[in-house]
Amino acid sequence: MTDTATTSTPRANDGGSPVARPERVTHAHVRDIALPAGAGTLALVTLDNDLDQTKPTSFGPTGLAELRTALLALQRRAADGEIVAVALTGKPGYLAAGADLTAAALVTAESDARAFGELGHAAFRLLGEMSVPTFAYINGVALGGGFEIALHCTYRTVSGDVTALALPETFLGLVPGWGGCYLLPQLVGVRRALEVILTRPAANNRMTDAAGALELGCADALFHPADFLEQSIVWTAEVLAGRVRVARSELEGAHEWDAIVTGARAHLDRRLHGSRPAPYRALDLVAAARTSDRDTAFAAEEDALTELLMSDGLRASLYAFDLSTRRARKPAGAPADDLAQDVLTVGIVGAGLMAGQLAVLISRRLRVPVVLREIDEERVAAGLEGVRALVGDLVTRGRVTPDEANRILSSISVSTDLTSLADADLVIEAVTEDLELKQRVFAELEDVVTADAILATNTSALSVTEMSKHLRHPERVVGLHFFNPVAQMPLVEVVRTSVSSDEAVATAFAIAKKLRKTAVGVVDRPGFVVNRLLLRMLAEVAAAVEGGTPVQVADIALRPLGLPMGPFALLALVKLPVALYVLEALHAELGARFPLSPGLDRLQREGRRVTSEPDGHGSEQSVDPAIQEVFGEADGPTALDGAGVLDAVLAGLTEEIGLMLEEGVVGSADQIDLCMILGAGWPLHLGGISPYLDRTGYSARVLGRRLLREGVASLPAR
């Protein structure tokens, strides 16, 4: 690795918990309902925090205690024959959104962590231990504990408009520990339970909708939202009278159950390499659910919850989760919203990989005409074909209706005519990554667009300032850096030059918001945030390999971090030519910290694959050992082992982040954390890259090295 110049700056970021706020108590309001045809009295419990719609119900200690008291009273009434059933529902829009994560983040004593697990079980289990049947009417969002409480009931109905039903705990570094790991596999079998508990959270926290819940067996009946409660009550009476019988699918036998668990464990190993404990703990609990009794299973859930709640990983996850959800909704450094200009037509220059995806997303979310411009008829046809394929895929996956697909297709046009962009309020250039070409494109655009049109570039790493400096109105130019694949990647870097106007920047933020992306404002420095750090990481790995580290050692060296993929798989994903031109741009601008790699260059020239074919078993792609020859004989005197490569990468990232903060690329370290979580898949359990580097001692170490080298006087004033 090259270790040249410069610096690291310590950062004021404790990586701590979300800001404390008092518990929003979820109350359990009980009312009696006379069932049809004199079938007796149903006690309906409604979970409600008595706050407005924007404040979801969640479970904290006070609310759980109140719920338990209410359910104990109902247990007595059931035993006395006063009620024939108990049903549970929520305030409009929510059954419940799960445990109060603010309360969870504040747990510091082991006894409090255990009490948190016990409280949930103590309240929820009463629903499974009444002398009368219990019903959950899932009328809205049911997440985590909000879904688990429904699992304790004997039966479940779901409203047709429910879209967010999930057990996301393993995504956050917890397990579904209020009954979920025991009751779900008991209800739907191990395969489906693992789909909900492990697979969907790992797939970017995918939720289940009402129809999906019915199909999975998580709900017994689905009713129209318009009269959901009434229909659920009628259905309850029918079930109680024996006129409706609920069929449940048979669970897997012992042999199949164990085989599925073994397969799931192997899959976890391939994906996570043991880098975080929660999914493994959840798998153990699910595995045991076939033979365990309720008390033993709930006690095991409490053990797992206690351990995970006390872990640094959970605190880190909660910081990262809070940052990338609640705090991300208020972008730092964005000008006032009302400065944003209306955008009624969008132009895009280019119709390649990024342009086509942008066109479809913009048409879907903004519902405005999108006009693309290409250089010749062949590329116009290819661009249109690409757009059709993207929309066709959306239809196949049920994401848009055929009518909506037709609307999207008819709103997008592609031509070679530059003047077709004349009416656009915003033009995004997404042409080949070449500074002179982009300068020319902007110069041509300036002659055809209206006086107040905004020009944006999707460049990966080129200088937006250079791109716009010869224009008559460089103040209208901003960067709107989307990531590939555009539909899935949640981040957009909004790049501001020293002359970008507030109106242009505000419009860029407004567009990102309408596209449902999280925007982070960055200043115009090479590679902005994500590409600069990813390339620094790849440059360190490439330098290690150039120095004689075997490619297979370098490929697995970062596994302890639990990143979404290894460095060579990342190179294959972004495509070698793209990675190389970004590296070249960063080398040109930032110097020897981004050394060029003759080996990677040769791989590109020879058009070789860097990874071997995937094995078709969900295993991550790994480096093709054959490319070793390009880098020469491995294991020379400067070769590193895996720990050495990881160390070089982390030290490099620390140095780079310090420099980025000194240069003011973003205003604070948490903005870098946010970019890396959303733009590079930095794992939640590591809790943001900068607190991680602080916690693991890298920030202090890199700063110490700098002090030795340059002396205290060189440090920036703080």
Ligand SMILES: NC(=O)c1ccc[n+]([C@@H]2O[C@H](COP(=O)([O-])OP(=O)(O)OC[C@H]3O[C@@H](n4cnc5c(N)ncnc54)[C@H](O)[C@@H]3O)[C@@H](O)[C@H]2O)c1
């Ligand atoms: N590919 C990625 O993963 C990715 C991710 C983020 C950003 N980007 C950036 O997006 C931009 C486009 O990248 P891409 O991957 O879509 O490239 P691409 O090669 O797929 O598409 C570029 C298109 O621009 C067209 N073009 C060239 N000159 C033109 C001109 N004067 N007028 C109109 N069209 C012209 C080309 O014909 C080509 O079809 C680049 O700046 C790239 O750095 C790419």
